[in-house]
Amino acid sequence: MTKLLIATTNRDKVREIRQLLNGVPLELQTLEAWPEVAAPEETGRTFEENARAKALYYAHATGLLTVAEDSGLEIDALGGAPGVESARFGGPNATYPDRFAMIYDRLRAHGAATSTARFVCALAMVSGDDVVFETRGTVEGRIAPEPKGTGGFGYDPIFFYPPFGTTLAEAGSRKSTVSHRGEAFRALRAFLEARF
Numbered sequence: 655m656t657k658l659l660i661a662t663t664n665r666d667k668v669r670e671i672r673q674l675l676n677g678v679p680l681e682l683q684t685l686e687a688w689p690e691v692a693a694p695e696e697t698g699r700t701f702e703e704n705a706r707a708k709a710l711y712y713a714h715a716t717g718l719l720t721v722a723e724d725s726g727l728e729i730d731a732l733g734g735a736p737g738v739e740s741a742r743f744g745g746p747n748a749t750y751p752d753r754f755a756m757i758y759d760r761l762r763a764h765g766a767a768t769s770t771a772r773f774v775c776a777l778a779m780v781s782g783d784d785v786v787f788e789t790r791g792t793v794e795g796r797i798a799p800e801p802k803g804t805g806g807f808g809y810d811p812i813f814f815y816p817p818f819g820t821t822l823a824e825a826g827s828r829k830s831t832v833s834h835r836g837e838a839f840r841a842l843r844a845f846l847e848a849r850f
Contacts, residue, residue: 655679655680655681656679656680656681656719656850657680657681657682657683657718657719658675658678658680658681658682658683658718658719658720658721658779658846659683659684659685659688659712659713659716659718659719659720659721660672660682660683660684660685660721661685661708661709661712661720661721661722662685662722662723663685663693666807666808667723667835668684670830670835670836671835671839673830674830674835674836674839674840674843675839675842675843675846678843678846678847678850679846679847679850680719680846680850683718685712688712688715688716691712691715691716694707694708694711694712696708696724696738698724698738699738700738700776701724701725701726701738701774701775701776701790702724702776702778702788702790704724704738704776705722705723705724705776705777705778705788706722706778706780706785706788708722708724708778709721709722709778709779709780709785710778710780710783710785712780713780713781713782713783714783719779719780719781720779720780720781721777721778721779721780721842722777722778722780723775723776723777723778723835723838724738724775724776725740725773725774725775725776725834725835726738726739726740726741726773726774727740727771727772727773727774727808727809727813728771728772728773728774729757729761729769729771729797730769730770730771731761731764731766731768731769731770732757732760732761732764732769735760736753736757740808740809743756744756750808750809750811751801753809754801754809754811754812757797757812761797767799768796768797768798768799769796769797770794770795770796771794771795771796771797771813772792772793772794772795772834773792773793773795773809773813773822773833773834773835774790774791774792774834775790775791775792775833775834775835775837775838776788776789776790776838777789777790777791777838777839777841777842779842779845787842787845789838789841789842790838791833791834791835791836791837791838791839791841792834792837793815793822793832793833793834793837795813795814795815795816795822796813796814796816797812797813797814798811798812798813798814798821800812801821801823802820802821802823802824803820803821803822803823803824803825804823805822805823805824805825805826805829806822806823806825806829810822810823810829811823815832817832818832
C-alpha cells in the first residue's frame with residue numbers, strides 16, 4: 655500500500671487530518687517516524703508558498719508521497735495579520751492566551767472591538783520533485799468579543815462562526831464540517847480516492 659506522509663509536527667493537526675482522511679486507500683505516516691529530519695524554516699510570504707516548500711522538503715527527506723499544509727488566521731482590521739505568522743505570532747514562547755491578548759490589544763489600538771476574519775489552509779501534495787495536488791480551504795467569521803470554548807485548538811476560541819452562533823472552540827464535532835482544514839483535506843481525499 656502506498657504511504658502518505660502527513661508532514662506536520664502539530665499533534666492536534668495530525669489528529670484532525672487522520673480523521674478527515676480516515677479510510678483513504680493509503681497508509682498514513684507521520685513525522686514521528688523521522689525524528690532525524692529537522693523542520694524547515696517557513697520563509698514563504700503566502701500560505702501556498704509555505705505548504706509547497708514544506709511538502710517538497712519532507713518528500714525529498716523521506717522519499718514518501720507527502721502532504722503538507724500551512725494555515726492561519728487573517729484579521730481584516732489588522733491588515734490580514736497574523737496571517738502566515740500565526741504559529742509564530744508574539745514570539746516562540748507566546749501561548750495562545752498571550753496571542754489572544756495581543757490581538758485584542760491591536761484591535762483596540764485600531765479602534766475596533768471586533769473584525770471580520772477568516773481561517774485559511776493551503777495544502778500541497780508532492781510526489782518526488784513534483785507538486786501533484788494543491789488546494790485552499792477557508793472559513794469566514796469574525797473575532798469574538800472574548801475567548802470562549804475549550805474544544806479545538808490554536809485560535810479557535812476567538813473565532814466566532816456566525817452560522818453556528820459559537821466560536822469554533824465551542825462547535826464540537828461540527829467544526830470539521832466547516833473548517834478551513836476540513837475543506838482542504840476533503841478536496842485532497844476526493845483526489846486520492848479517484849487516483850488510488
